Amino acid sequence: MTRRTRRSRTVALAATAVVIALGATACGGSSGDSGSGTPGKGGTLTVLNKADFDHLDPQRVYTTEGQSMDQEILRTLTGWDESGSKPKLVGDLATDTGTPSKGATVWTFHLRHGVKYQDGTEVTAQDVKYGVERGFSSDINGGPPYAAQWLVGGSDYKGPYRGKQLDSIRTPDKYTIVFHLKQPVADFNETTTMTGWSAVPKAHDTGSTYDTKIWSDGPYMIKSYTKNKELVLTRNTHWSQATDPIRQQNVDGIDVKFGQDESAIDQQIKADAGTAQTSVQQWPIAGSDLAQLANDPSLKSRYHKIPAPGINYLAINTTRVKDLRVRQAIEYAIDKTTVRGAFGGSAYGDYATTMLSPGIGGYQKFNLYSANPAGNLAKAEELMKQAGNPKPTMSIAVENTPTEEHFADAVKTSLEHIGIHVNISPIDASNYFSTINNTKNQYDLTWGDWIADWPNASTVLPTLFDGRLIKKNPQSNQDLSYLNDPKVNALIDKAATMTDVAQRNATYGRMDRQILKDAAVVPLMYMNFSDMSGSKVGGVISDTILAEPSLVHVYIKH
Structure with missing residues (x-):
């Protein structure tokens, strides 16, 4: 994946190897809480980024900042619970991490009941199928290549906008989705943690402009998005904690501001005045500032080395x-x-x-x-x-x-x-x-x-x-x-x-x-990657999969 950048994969991987590999990388980082304070509900988290996201469209995003922000807006079939000492693969939209059959060439997932979009309608297996299919369209480019590489018929499929479906994705009922693969992929359920395996309701798909119009099934939804200036997220009132094993909905909203120089962001958060106290950065600390900030003992509780x-x-x-x-x-x-x-x-x-x-x-x-x-x-x-x-x-x-x-x-x-x-x-x-x-x-x-x-x-x-x-x-x-x-x-x-x-x-x-x-x-x-947060930001987790400060448990201290 790209930067921070995100990347790809193509093989059968035994579960034990995944655990070993994850254990090796999931060390260090912050404690998951920027200092003391009472976890509270409410308030607005400000995210200060030097530049806008390449994409937020789930089938197009392939940067770690974009994928990290999408975790606030979108659910994926499976996901990583990073609240423990090392990442744990869990079902997200799905009830569990999927069931392989026929030598890991067929994977079946059952969806949770009651996962709701921002308008209160329920997420279905057909929405997940449509979401994966739209990633094959030439208008929706930039995302990971796995679906095209692995799904039967994927190399020739051109997406749903021409009125055709991909037969290797089956939805026998509203809550079941089955993927038929060209080859055994023993860790396919780790691929499905990526946003390309998110649900998109066909009625709300705006094609190449979906970046700014994502239909949320996560805890937050897009209130406004002015490219290269500001993204404002507000609560999705139909999201339910009971259906989500990964995320929380502690803050009222998230305000992402783009366009400041990296070093200016560093100095603002370091100074910890005004809104900087409730701010976090997603892009790494500027090279010119890193050595000084990394060794500043006064910043230790809100410095995240991932x-x-x-x-x-x-x-x-x-x-x-x-x-x-x-x-x-x-x-x-x-x-x-x-x-x-x-x-x-x-x-x-x-x-x-x-x-x-x-x-x-x-x-x-x-x-x-x-x-x-x-x-x-x-x-x-x-x-x-x-x-x-x-x-x-x-x-x-x-x-x-x-x-x-x-x-x-x-x-x-x-x-x-x-x-x-x-x-x-x-x-x-x-x-x-x-x-x-x-x-x-x-x-x-x-x-x-x-x-x-x-x-x-x-x-x-x-x-x-x-x-x-x-x-x-x-x-x-x-x-x-x-x-x-x-x-x-x-x-x-x-x-x-x-x-x-x-x-x-x-x-x-x-x-x-x-x-x-x-x-x-x-x-x-x-x-x-090193990032900072303000003194009133709590619940920041080191996401060692994306190498980002995860915001899924973030809260504002009162």
Whole structure:
């Protein structure tokens, strides 16, 4: 998933592996309550974000901020209860986590009775079916690829707007939905925690404009939404705590304000005056502020350091930077110490040498390039010499924020040492991922970060590096390096059919190594995300699946 970014998956995963992987990532973070105070009902929570969401439409959203906000508005078939020491998979719209049959190629879910939309009508299995189906339409692009990859007939289905249904989604009655898959997917019920498996009532579907008109079945509903300025949520009076095992409805409303500079948000929440006392941020603390704020003892009770199951990286476009030696030279030339400094230093995360991060099933520790995180210029210069000493000019895409532009400057400085000139292309943060994921917009170098959709390699490497998906997803391509290596593709196919966890994880480890041999990406940091809340905000949970401050139990202290 994208940033913070969200990601994808493609395999059978034994439940034990999920538990192990989750346990490994679900550590650290905040206590779940920003200091002392009495949990209360009422008040308004303010969320301060530097930019608007790419999408809130449940079938289109693929950023962690968007998915986190959607948890206040929408229910999914299954979900994560993160009120304990580690995330627990539970039924959300469904009564339980689903029943697999026929070798995990058929999955059946029974819906809770009495889950209501904002107009008091009941959520049905047919609404869930319609919601999943609309994600196949070319007008509703940008979301995860699982439905198209896994559902029988999904690769040819074009969505419901042409009057056709997808026969592999069956609804034998109002409360039962059955999915027929092309292959065994033992952890399909973890995929269904994502918003693409939310209900959308056909009568209220507004197509490509649904982002601002979502029909709520969660605790909050959209009162008003002015893009790039403000989103105001108010209580859904038909939501019932008795039907919802994950969320609470403590505050009267949520007011999301967009467009302030990251550092200005940091300083506002740090100062803790006025509405800042009842505010929280979703985007991470600015790199320029992180080291100072992370070490400020006065902020400890309202500072949330959330370990992310993910990676911050630089993608090298292999179709534009065709010479392997030049790409390898870039690997050696990048000074990760200055790069990490732009994001806030050691508090941001450890230096990365692999695309899979520690704690994700399939991670293997290896390093094919510089042992020194500051780089190895001698080796980089030698490789450029072998390539004929080209003096290329390359474009780098980054978000138009101070943190990202400082990062781009660090990359530019590193590469100028080996004769590569870099032009920086800042892109508006609210449109960043929809811009770089469109194959019309190709850059030589692209900043990206990726958080596993759930903690297994199958939600990272197949999505980011299966070159066969580039043509299938021209408007939502996640393969920023445009890598289409038959060796990698073969390993993806092999892993997808494996039911033995150890064997499959070993295959993902080999895949990771091959991607680095191709010098398709420069892994930069294994990430932590740090956020703050005001002194009157309570009930913030560290969401270690999305690496966001979860608001599902949030309250205002009185």
